[in-house]
Amino acid sequence: MSAPGFGRVLTEHMVTASWTSGRQWHDLGLSPYRPLPMDPAMAALHYGQTIFEGLKAYRQHDGSVGIFRPDAHAHRFARSAHRLMMPELPTPLFLRALEELIRADRAWVPDRPNHSLYLRPLLYAREAVLALRPAREYQFLLIAFVAEGFFNNDLSPVSVWVSTEYSRAARGGTGDVKIPGNYAGAFAAQAEATAHGCHQVVWLDSAERRWVEEMGGMNLFFVHGRGSQARVTTPPLTGTLLPGVTRDALLTLLADEGIPVAETPLTVDDWRELAARGEITEVFACGSAAGVTPVGTVRSADAEWTISGGRPGPITRRAAHLLTSAQRGTLPDPHGWVHQVS
Ligand SMILES: Cc1ncc(COP(=O)(O)O)c(C=O)c1O
Known part of the structure; x- marks a missing residue:
């Protein structure tokens, strides 16, 4: 225990x-x-x-x-x-x-x-x-x-491998629902990520192989800018992503805090360039199993880059705090998300 x-x-x-x-x-x-x-x-x-x-x-x-x-x-x-x-x-x-x-x-x-x-x-x-x-x-x-925490309990960032070999889902398929075959099909990509020294795989869209979709079994968030200028984006639900309940919760909780949020597509090339220019300042993944998990290093067949100096940034920490507070009832529950078991 x-x-x-x-x-x-x-x-x-x-x-x-x-x-x-x-x-x-x-x-x-x-x-x-x-x-x-x-x-x-x-x-x-x-x-x-x-x-x-x-x-x-x-x-x-x-x-x-x-x-x-x-x-x-x-x-x-x-x-x-x-x-x-x-x-x-x-x-x-x-x-x-x-x-x-x-x-x-x-x-x-x-x-x-x-x-x-x-x-x-x-x-x-x-x-x-x-x-x-x-x-x-x-x-x-x-x-x-x-x-217990899926990856870690202390917000240490994970490294990710951008897979261009495997796809998780295609339009009209079953990527937006929760069925076992989606996960069995992902094991080979996860093994590829591990072989490249990464914790997790990042899925690209299957048609053009350039739009970022998800990370393993988690949704992704990108922080653009810093301080009072910071805004947050997440890939839109195109039908190939799982509509995460945590994703939805964080979109709401961050907006409640006055942080601008948007569902905006992002290509992997833009991710790399915006990170290099210091415009993407933080990246984190989220899901029921692992909560909020920062992304530190990104590796693909031809590039490698680091986010936020490989450390969890302030918005990531804020998101993690907001989510755990909502889950554990340490803040008021204006959206009625916690179902008490009497
Ligand atoms: C592929 C995938 N994406 C995202 C998520 C996150 O969804 P949720 O926040 O509802 O756990 C999960 C987990 O269920 C998942 O399997």
Whole structure:
């Protein structure tokens, strides 16, 4: 529990629910964490009809437990289901599942700074059928694990490799929803980044191979200028990026602070040139798993450059502070983002 890492310390319970074309959603309930029986012909295994989410519950400053933006995650879960022709789990059932699991495993919600309870909803096609069509029987699952900061707990910057070999998503594809195949397809690019001495991969658009999209499983933000002149941009949601809940939260929190924010496309060449001219002063990535993570060094096949002297800059620190304060309830919650579990 003192060093849980990520995805290893699973809690004691799980929530399951079933959907069949005849009965629709039924049998949502809590049980001890257990292995699942699996038919070798299960459709999810063969054709990848599976979606998932990732969100967190945080021990609040007053000792209570709050889930950060579960409605937004419920909506994205429903969008992912729709894209893969699967039944959408209504938001009230999604919330009920989260609450039942957290009530049972409340003692697992850590109170150390940077530690949280990661919640993993999953929906898969359980029907045993090899016909190439959407299944008629589905299983919902919710499990949880104790998580610490994904990369680090002290805002040390990561290095990134700009991949021109691999693409994450194409227009009309599935890059804007959360499905396992997006992540399996990314492993080779991540291995390429590691082989070049980098922590993470930066994805470019697949059509022109020059527009910056995301970093691994996180959205990217660029700080232009300094001090009172600083403004922040993030790539627009073209349909190939995952619309991050944290991205949306930071756009709101930074704007609330009076820092200008815009969804503006950026090419990798402009990133390099603007950084060299001192106009891009900070870069950070964000997501539920890792919070705010500064980018220090960027490497590509023909160039390498450093951002902010390889240290986290003031806007990055501000963004990290605003986000953790919102998640842990240490600031007022004007947007109603924290869902208390009673
Ligand atoms: C590809 C990708 N981009 C961005 C994100 C960040 O999304 P969120 O802030 O909702 O966790 C994730 C994580 O879910 C992701 O997998």
